[in-house]
Amino acid sequence: MSQVNITPLADRVLIEPAAAEEKTASGIIIPDTAKEKPQRGIVVAAGSGKKDEPMTVKVGDTVLYGKYAGTELSVEGNDYLIMKESDLFAIINS
Template identity: 55%
Template sequence: MAIKPLGDRVLVKSLDSEEKTAGGIYIPDSAKEKPQEGEVIAVGGGTKDVEMTVSPGDKVLHSKYAGTEIKHGGEEYMIMKVDDILAVVE
């Protein structure tokens, strides 16, 4: 990975949302909600005030409008503060 977050930042790859409903209706891209679940790809070193509580490979839930979306190597990622992560999914 060529992207290394700094300080209390985390690089997250969003997990794809469902393409169709439980009833079998396909959802167009324009009607999909922004995903709130992702996988941690890389973490920064933290700061003296903030300890990094996640590690690469963790599946996490984050705030709906958290972070900054970026594209790198044809993939979409988000860089967000560790405080924007709400929970680790086990």
Template identity: 65%
Template sequence: MHKFKIQPLADGVLVKADIAKEKSRGGIIIPDAAKEKPQKGIILAVGKGKKDEPMTVKVGDTVLYGKYSGNQVTIQGIDALIMKESDIFGIIQPNTLKLI
């Protein structure tokens, strides 16, 4: 995993959003303006947590988060979202991605 020059504070996390779909299931190419914002991504960096509230996510976890969660940032040339851990709905367990 890439080492970033940013350390989120407290319960902050840095998430690289999944790539928006280029085609629909029927093969129709989706223009950029119509692409839905991904709600799945990979954790790139995590804060140290709050007092008495340790972080439950870790670097490398694939997570689901709210459609309007986080703020877009570009860190070391990578487009990502910075958000609070509470904006994350859950961690996707390996081998379950095909269900989504």
């Protein structure tokens, strides 16, 4: 997990997407053009929440989100997604 100098506002979270799968379960290598966008990532920064709605997720949580959720951005050579907490589907408990 990377350390970033970005603090999301209100109910937004900054997510470091998990790496796309390189191989299928049967061992077939997936070319870059056919890779699926990851739908899982780690929260690296979170806002303070809305006035009457505190944040549910915290930094370090592994989360699931929609395939096209969030806005992509690149900071210091690392790729991130920023999205509203309501765009998250679940926290993965390990």
